[in-house]
Amino acid sequence: xxxxxxxxxxxxxxxxxxxxxxxxxxxxxxxxxxxxxxxxxxxxxxxxxxxxxxxxxxxxxxxxxxxxxxxxxxxxxxxxxxxxxxxxxxxxxxxxxxxxxxxxxxxxxxxxxxxxxxxxxxxxxxxxxxxxxxxxxxxxxxxxxxxxxxxxxxxxxxxxxxxxxxxxxxxxxxxxxxxxxxxxxxxxxxxxxxxxxxxxxxxxxxxxxxxxxxxxxxxxxxxxxxxxxxxxxxxxxxxxxxxxxxxxxxxxxxxxxxxxxxxxxxxxxxxxxxxxxxxxxxxxxxxxxxxxxx
Ligand SMILES: [Zn+2]
Numbered sequence: 108x109x110x111x112x113x114x115x116x117x118x119x120x121x122x123x124x125x126x127x128x129x130x131x132x133x134x135x136x137x138x139x140x141x142x143x144x145x146x147x148x149x150x151x152x153x154x155x156x157x158x159x160x161x162x163x164x165x166x167x168x169x170x171x172x173x174x175x176x177x178x179x180x181x182x183x184x185x186x187x188x189x190x191x192x193x194x195x196x197x198x199x200x201x202x203x204x205x206x207x208x209x210x211x212x213x214x215x216x217x218x219x220x221x222x223x224x225x226x227x228x229x230x231x232x233x234x235x236x237x238x239x240x241x242x243x244x245x246x247x248x249x250x251x252x253x254x255x256x257x258x259x260x261x262x263x264x265x266x267x268x269x270x271x272x273x274x275x276x277x278x279x280x281x282x283x284x285x286x287x288x289x290x291x292x293x294x295x296x297x298x299x300x301x302x303x304x305x306x307x308x309x310x311x312x313x314x315x316x317x318x319x320x321x322x323x324x325x326x327x328x329x330x331x332x333x334x335x336x337x338x339x340x341x342x343x344x345x346x347x348x349x350x351x352x353x354x355x356x357x358x359x360x361x362x363x364x365x366x367x368x369x370x371x372x373x374x375x376x377x378x379x380x381x382x383x384x385x386x387x388x389x390x391x392x393x394x395x396x397x398x399x400x401x
Contacts, residue, residue: 180213184200247272
């Protein structure tokens with residue numbers, strides 16, 4: 108009696124899981140758990156029987172916790188049956204959609220491999236991820252929508268744009284934004300033959316190798332890579348990412364309070380600063396933007 112009371116008390120804490128739902132023409136809706144607050148240790152058999160089409164197999168959580176697997180139970184939406192489809196009030200998952208759900212009932216709590224979970228829908232993860240993706244596409248639109256001569260029809264996917272951004276930032280981190288822009292411009296102008304290594308100036312050999320490797324890795328033409336990486340860095344030079352302030356140390360030296368990096372005033376900036384005008388800089392190293400403290 109006491110044990111039962113204790114068990115029911117524990118069950119009152121809400122339990123959230125992620126579920127991929129399948130919906131067929133007859134209106135049946137069944138789900139598979141992809142992320143589970145009650146994941147179970149995986150056996151060797153699980154590794155071998157897990158099918159590559161299994162949604163669990165593709166879930167990030169599976170890779171983050173390789174020794175664990177969500178409970179292997181069928182998931183049903185609380186209160187729903189196919190005959191209720193026409194008059195159903197509220198949301199229902201579309202075929203293939205992933206939702207965060209609250210577990211209402213586990214029909215066989217003692218066995219993680221059998222039975223069903225009855226759930227209430229909480230958040231449409233598929234719609235959420237799509238919205239995130241659209242935001243990310245908007246953020247990287249400068250890279251994605253660029254048109255470049257040698258391949259006018261080239262389309263850059265979001266994944267490629269993200270890889271190009273990463274490359275551009277790493278390229279700039281080593282050299283500073285301004286120098287990186289100049290270097291990329293030089294490389295962009297090189298003829299294709301130079302990428303065969305035949306006639307690369309020695310001091311550029313390593314950088315060309317870096318670009319060739321990256322272009323191969325993400326499957327874009329080296330001209331696309333150098334051009335769009337440059338566009339992105341120029342964009343950062345104009346807009347900055349995030350905010351910082353700078354301190355002036357004399358002899359044209361300025362340092363960024365955010366990353367500690369040191370840059371130099373141009374002569375013009377130095378004169379303006381001496382006249383007491385406000386100077387806004389973008390950090391060469393971390394691309395943050397801000398004023399130079401007086
Ligand atoms: Zn900085």
